[in-house]
Amino acid sequence: MRSMLFTQAIDDALAQAMADNPRIILFGEDIPLLRRNLLVRFGPGRVRGTPISESAFLGAGVAAAMAGLRPVVEMYMVDFLGVCADALLNHASKIEAFSGGKWTAPVVVRVPCGGGYGDGGQHEQSLWGWLAHIPGLTVLVPSTPADGGGLMLAALQHDGPVIFLEHKLLSETWLEFLGSGARSTVQYDVPADGAKGPVPQNWEPVPIGKAFLRRAGGDVTIVSVGVGVHRALEAAQALETEGISVGVLDLRTVSPLDNAAVREVVALTGRLLVVDEDYEGFGLSGELSAVVLEAGISCKYARVCTQTTIPYARQLEDQTLPSKLRICAGVRQLMQ
Amino acid sequence: MPPDLWTLYALMLKSRLFEEAVAKLWHDGLISGEMHLGTGEEAIIAGVVANLREGDAMALDHRGTAALLMRGVDPVLVARELLGYPDGLCGGMGGHMHLFSKEYLAASSGIVGAEGPAAAGFALAAQYLRPGSVAIAFFGDGAMNQGMLMESMNLASVWNLPVFFVCKDDGWAITTKSVEVTGGGLNERAQGLGVATVEVDGRDVSAVWEAAHIAIERARSGQGPTFLHAHCVHFEGHLLGFPMVRIADHPLREMPGIAIPLTLSILRPGGAPLRDRLAGLRTVVASVLSTMRDPRRDSANDPVARVRATLESVPVRLHELEDQSQKEIDHVFASALMEVPS
Numbered sequence: 001m002r003s004m005l006f007t008q009a010i011d012d013a014l015a016q017a018m019a020d021n022p023r024i025i026l027f028g029e030d031i032p033l034l035r036r037n038l039l040v041r042f043g044p045g046r047v048r049g050t051p052i053s054e055s056a057f058l059g060a061g062v063a064a065a066m067a068g069l070r071p072v073v074e075m076y077m078v079d080f081l082g083v084c085a086d087a088l089l090n091h092a093s094k095i096e097a098f099s100g101g102k103w104t105a106p107v108v109v110r111v112p113c114g115g116g117y118g119d120g121g122q123h124e125q126s127l128w129g130w131l132a133h134i135p136g137l138t139v140l141v142p143s144t145p146a147d148g149g150g151l152m153l154a155a156l157q158h159d160g161p162v163i164f165l166e167h168k169l170l171s172e173t174w175l176e177f178l179g180s181g182a183r184s185t186v187q188y189d190v191p192a193d194g195a196k197g198p199v200p201q202n203w204e205p206v207p208i209g210k211a212f213l214r215r216a217g218g219d220v221t222i223v224s225v226g227v228g229v230h231r232a233l234e235a236a237q238a239l240e241t242e243g244i245s246v247g248v249l250d251l252r253t254v255s256p257l258d259n260a261a262v263r264e265v266v267a268l269t270g271r272l273l274v275v276d277e278d279y280e281g282f283g284l285s286g287e288l289s290a291v292v293l294e295a296g297i298s299c300k301y302a303r304v305c306t307q308t309t310i311p312y313a314r315q316l317e318d319q320t321l322p323s324k325l326r327i328c329a330g331v332r333q334l335m336q
Numbered sequence: 337m338p339p340d341l342w343t344l345y346a347l348m349l350k351s352r353l354f355e356e357a358v359a360k361l362w363h364d365g366l367i368s369g370e371m372h373l374g375t376g377e378e379a380i381i382a383g384v385v386a387n388l389r390e391g392d393a394m395a396l397d398h399r400g401t402a403a404l405l406m407r408g409v410d411p412v413l414v415a416r417e418l419l420g421y422p423d424g425l426c427g428g429m430g431g432h433m434h435l436f437s438k439e440y441l442a443a444s445s446g447i448v449g450a451e452g453p454a455a456a457g458f459a460l461a462a463q464y465l466r467p468g469s470v471a472i473a474f475f476g477d478g479a480m481n482q483g484m485l486m487e488s489m490n491l492a493s494v495w496n497l498p499v500f501f502v503c504k505d506d507g508w509a510i511t512t513k514s515v516e517v518t519g520g521g522l523n524e525r526a527q528g529l530g531v532a533t534v535e536v537d538g539r540d541v542s543a544v545w546e547a548a549h550i551a552i553e554r555a556r557s558g559q560g561p562t563f564l565h566a567h568c569v570h571f572e573g574h575l576l577g578f579p580m581v582r583i584a585d586h587p588l589r590e591m592p593g594i595a596i597p598l599t600l601s602i603l604r605p606g607g608a609p610l611r612d613r614l615a616g617l618r619t620v621v622a623s624v625l626s627t628m629r630d631p632r633r634d635s636a637n638d639p640v641a642r643v644r645a646t647l648e649s650v651p652v653r654l655h656e657l658e659d660q661s662q663k664e665i666d667h668v669f670a671s672a673l674m675e676v677p678s
Contacts, residue, residue, distance in 0.1 A: 015601075015604070015606075015607075016606075018607065019605075019606030019607050020606075029509075029510060029512070030510050030511045030512050032512070032619050032620070032623065033511045033512075033579070033580075033620075033623060034511075036594075036598060036616075036620045037597050037598055037600075037601035038601070039616040039619060039620060040598055040601055040602040040613055040616040040617045040620060041601045041602060041604055041606075041607040041608065041613060041616070042607050042608045042612070042613075042616070043607075043608035043609075043611075043612025043613060043615055043616045044612070044615050044616055044619055045608075045612060046608070047616065049512050049516065049517060050517065051478075051481035051509065051512075051517035051518060052448045052449070052478045052479065052481050052482055052509050052510070052517075053481045053482060053483065054482075055483050056483070079447075080447065082447070083447060083449075083482070083484070117368060117369055118367075118368025118369035118420070118431070119368075119369040119370055119431075119433075120369070120429075120430065120431040120433055120434055120446070121429070121434070122433065122434060122445070122446045122447065123369075123370070123433070123446055177579065178369065178370050179368065179369055179370075180577070181362075181370075181371075181575065181576055181577020181578075182577050182579075182582060183362075183363060183365060183577060185363065185364055185365025186365040186368055309429070311428060311429045312369075312420055312426075312428060312429055312430055312431030312434065313420030313421070313422070313428035313429070313431075314368050314420055315420070316420070316428060316429070
């Protein structure tokens with residue numbers, strides 16, 4: 001079994017897919033530098049840089065996908081999708097419906113997301129709920145190197161637009177570029193199992209829309225995604241000493257949700273805690289309560305999410321993003 | 337009547353010393369995340385800001401510290417904001433990319449090109465509420481490929497808005513050479529949208545001041561927007577800890593981490609024919625070499641040193657000013673670092 005870092009695994013799976021499928025091309029801001037290892041293997045024709053013109057190059061990626069290419073479009077951060085939301089909101093997501101199911105736009109949009117390193121509220125958002133709100137978009141949020149690579153492969157085989165969110169706290173390259181700048185004087189609370197882990201010798205796709213039970217537990221079910229999964233696992237470990245048995249379900253895909261898996265685990269415990277780094281209102285956490293209620297499952301429910309604009313100050317930021325402390329408090333509340 | 341060079345030098349020096357202190361705090365780990373300094377563009381900021389008066393507005397990019405300091409915002413408040421303290425300029429909520437001063441009508445954004453619409457809006461408000469006032473947009477050459485900035489120039493043109501679009505052109509869009517991702521000329525673009533243009537050496541504070549003076553007076557008197565194309569360098573690259581500057585500074589330390597995966601990748605079976613792989617390699621090598629030969633590394637491009645050279649004929653006054661400036665900045669950071677909230 002090989003072991004890889006988070007972004008290294010995603011790049012490795014992407015390289016495997018590019019070697020198999022010459023229609024996969026890669027472009028985005030600073031890509032010749034950021035994906036230089038792919039550039040020297042696949043050449044400047046397939047790995048190219050763009051101007052800081054998100055509307056143009058993302059929109060072009062959508063149409064290039066419609067016309068037969070398999071573009072992977074990268075952007076510095078999910079926050080910057082705000083600049084070019086139209087390409088996703090009104091185009092990529094609508095093509096299949098508008099064409100009566102006869103045409104699709106299989107573009108993969110790979111964007112870093114998430115906080116925990118002091119970059120402030122315009123550069124640390126998660127936004128997967130905001131994206132998943134739009135019918136027609138597939139939204140993936142891996143939490144381990146193995147899922148990172150496997151989901152990237154699945155995204156490249158999917159017949160429709162996919163948003164692939166790469167959490168910066170797990171990514172060795174993004175965290176160095178944007179967080180530490182190679183300093184040894186700053187430390188971040190990086191989940192070890194998310195930043196590095198075993199990966200298969202040959203990449204196989206991880207199925208889209210399939211959650212994974214990271215930890216079984218009989219008292220409370222935590223459902224989460226991305227870094228939240230690791231925070232939940234830390235909390236579950238700590239709560240074990242209090243005699244509380246906590247299970248953790250990693251959604252891996254935000255849209256389409258694995259409704260069956262959520263219902264199955266929540267029906268067993270009767271207590272659901274959602275841990276979501278994305279905003280609390282009108283998002284994933286509320287959606288999960290609907291998934292459970294619509295199935296007629298009665299359960300106690302609580303959520304630990306980001307409620308406000310993410311503060312720049314590290315101390316305030318740690319209080320705002322879901323933490324082990326807040327998760328433990330949420331579990332205890334459900335146990336009362 | 338232009339301000340004398342001493343006044344402009346004092347503004348630039350204040351900003352430079354402040355940002356050098358910020359860089360130290362960042363290296364010491366007291367500031368987290370990204371840090372984009374304005375070191376290298378002080379002549380542009382000073383030449384423009386020295387023309388502003390009460391009621392004028394500024395739309396700032398992700399390196400707005402220099403403009404705020406020169407405009408008169410309390411440096412202790414800025415320093416405490418960068419340190420993330422609750423009594424910083426923005427309560428520790430914004431950080432260096434999101435600095436706001438309602439008092440001075442100054443708003444920053446970390447979104448490239450967002451200064452265009454913001455300045456247009458500030459100028460629109462000025463037309464109604466503060467006639468004779470102007471709005472400045474500070475941005476880099478990378479932003480010139482952002483649609484919203486081009487749209488804002490057109491809007492300013494057709495609405496005859498009092499906007500001064502200031503492009504601080506260092507030739508780079510983050511790690512990409514602007515020339516590789518920019519079609520046509522920047523001045524021609526602005527002209528094509530009906531905006532007057534002027535090009536200056538952005539290392540020359542007097543030249544910037546004069547160009548800015550004419551443009552801003554034009555805007556004040558209702559003659560519409562101007563685009564200033566000012567050339568400069570950023571000594572630290574895009575941000576502190578910038579990978580390309582790190583390579584140039586410490587090639588032996590940095591290169592193995594880059595060269596080893598690169599070599600493994602180029603040798604892996606599957607992928608492009610050798611010719612394309614070599615073309616890819618050439619791109620990477622050219623990028624590294626261009627960093628080594630980067631004008632950012634030439635101190636002759638330092639706008640602060642350039643203006644200083646012209647003032648050296650009066651050494652006593654120069655040293656007095658520099659000592660005083662250093663004392664003030666030392667005092668600012670001593671105050672900023674005092675009473676660290678628990």
